[in-house]
Amino acid sequence: MNRKSMVWSLTSLFTLVAILLSACGSAATATQAPATQAPATQPPAATEAPATQAPAGTEAPATQAPATGGIDCMGAQQGDEISMLYQWSGTEEDNLNKILAPLVEACGIVLKPESSRDQALLDTRVKAGTPPDIAFYNIAQLVQYQDKLKDMNDLGINADNYLDSWKQIGTVNGKWVGLPVKTDTKTIIWYSPANFQSAGYEVPKTWDDLNALVEKMVADGKVPWSMGFESGDATGWTGTDWIQDILLVTKGPDYVNGIMDGSIPYNDAAVKEAYQTYGKWATDPKYTVGGAQGTVSTAFLDAIYKPFADPPEAMMVKQSGFAAGAIAAQFPDLKYGTDYAFFMMPGAQGIQIGADWMMAFSDKPAVKALVAYLSSDAGGKKWAEVGFDLTPNKAGTDSYTDPAAKDKAKLLGDAAAVLADLGDKIPGGFGSAEFKAISDYINGGDLDKDLSDVAAAQAQALGK
């Protein structure tokens, strides 16, 4: 009996000590790279023989620059470390490692990556004053941490490789805080050329063509659209993408930018009109698979599959470029170009994009080397070659190998304007208010009330 209680008190004591230790130690252990760190990119020379190992070979040991294939190390030393935080894992992480391999090899930089999809992690780090050197994250974070981020111009960015509209999106209050590294196009519609051909449909060139095509499909007894909102706590984002794309058709980029800077309130007449245009399709089982309940309940991935199933449940789905990968994974037999392909939202006067941004909390040489490399010709080409979605870096345009990526890159290169997602760019509760509004409206809610809620969040976020 006595023995037993002693065992218990010892156990609880140990537990207490363990809790205390982990609480005190968390600051120290947190910055250590976790198990997901990429062993491939770490040069073996980090600890042993650091200085003597010239990566390019035995000759030209003194000056690294010429031997490194155009990679400028910006004064970074062998063994310099960069701690980084991103949301990628698995194949995505492998892709990044492949892209950064030339830099790691040339300059001997040691990458200390951490992977987490939990935004709260980055937020906690930044607030605690221990941010990673760099983070690959969303536009929202650029706005949120603008005061703590370094200006890309001071980090040796090759600005010529980026279109002005990219620079514009990455600039917050006059400071260029984000380097766009990976992007995807949103303003496109996926369809099956085979199905279109057998039904005698043609790819629409204008918005009116699209409307006529949709009506023709309905008359033929086919369901034109596949839509799916369901995406956990981000349910509704496919709908708000739609709205922004319709606005790009009906009003154009300046109008959308007006919403972004707050000069146009979200409950403006044209926005309401866009909701109604979309709602006409998204709530009617004749126009979309399953009607309103189908739209709100279908997972966004399932919605991508429906036009390509056999027999097809729908004719078209509006979804970002990543749909190509999803279709290829779900239907390995289908071929891009004949069985699935995309066209730009007809009449859109700009392309809506989603992008991952590199942001720097530190301006040490290794970070400069990374910025210089990623924005250089070599970096852009490598990114496109590896095919990690698309790179906004112009130099990459001709280096894609995947046919779908080639077409997407061409679309992006030809775009009159590139625009961020409204929900990404406007900070605070705007994004979730927008998701909530579209979900509620499609589910039968009161549109005016929904839009004024979003407008309130917009006004609050932008201080207008």
Added chain:
Amino acid sequence: MTTQNIPKIMKQGSWVPWLYLLPALIVMSFFIVYPMINTISLSFGNKDGTAPASTTCVEGKPCWGIFEDYRYALTAELNFSSAGALWDSFWKSSFGNNLKWIILMTAGTVGIGLAYAVLADRVKYEALAKAILFMPMAISFVGAGIIWKFVYDYGTKQVQIGLLNSIITSFGGKPVSWLSTPGLNTLMLILVGVWIWTGFCMTILSAALKSVPEDILEAARVDGATEWSTFWKVTVPIIMPTILVVITTMVINVLKLFDIVYVMTGGNFSTNVIANRMYTEMYKNFNVGRGTAIAVVLVLAIIPFIYFNIRRFLEQEAIR
């Protein structure tokens, strides 16, 4: 050894109990008191705690000054344009939903748990029967949410992968979108909560039933009471203290409920609850002031139940 010298420990001062309490106090103040005070002070601030909440007021809109975050927490979901609209919007708001959760889930778990405990008490395979009902307790909320999401799945074809809808369609019915139909969806979520927690209530109530002295029941039966009246007039009054403790525990649990809603609907389609709203403000909108204000409201809502629970506990101790 000197006999005169009484060891100091025998005549301990008034500070000694505090010494024993010290480790607990340190841990408590570090992990509970400090975060609590910090939360309260943040709830009077703006979105990142750099300025008072009154600075976030928008001109021409209602403003509660330093309590601006509380104005948001309490009134943002409500529609004050008319009494009817207020009533409707209340039942769609996180407060209305939490109230539904409290009433239905507490009634469901305690009611079913008690009935099951009584019935299982009379059968030979009691242990097995109770184990089956208790099993969901071993599943995490997130896991349960995902399992039930499949049960409620709504497909657009006649072939349904969701259990519930495939039963309905196999009888020729039309599939129902369980999770996106306002009104119905919260009930479906509460069902998941009941499924998880009934086992817990059943176990505790069953233990209480076992402690009811057999001779009292015998006496009642000898006096000619039916099983029904024996149960209501003898058994239930005896186990009432346990029932009340189970009820208050469940109410506290339900008020904090987050996982099921977050996983299954993300708070969409009028299923939001207070805890999920707090998370959204805090970690999706990064509005610390509003998030903490909602947290404080939630704590204030829970305090009466904790107080009640502790008082009952002390009363019981006094009897003993």
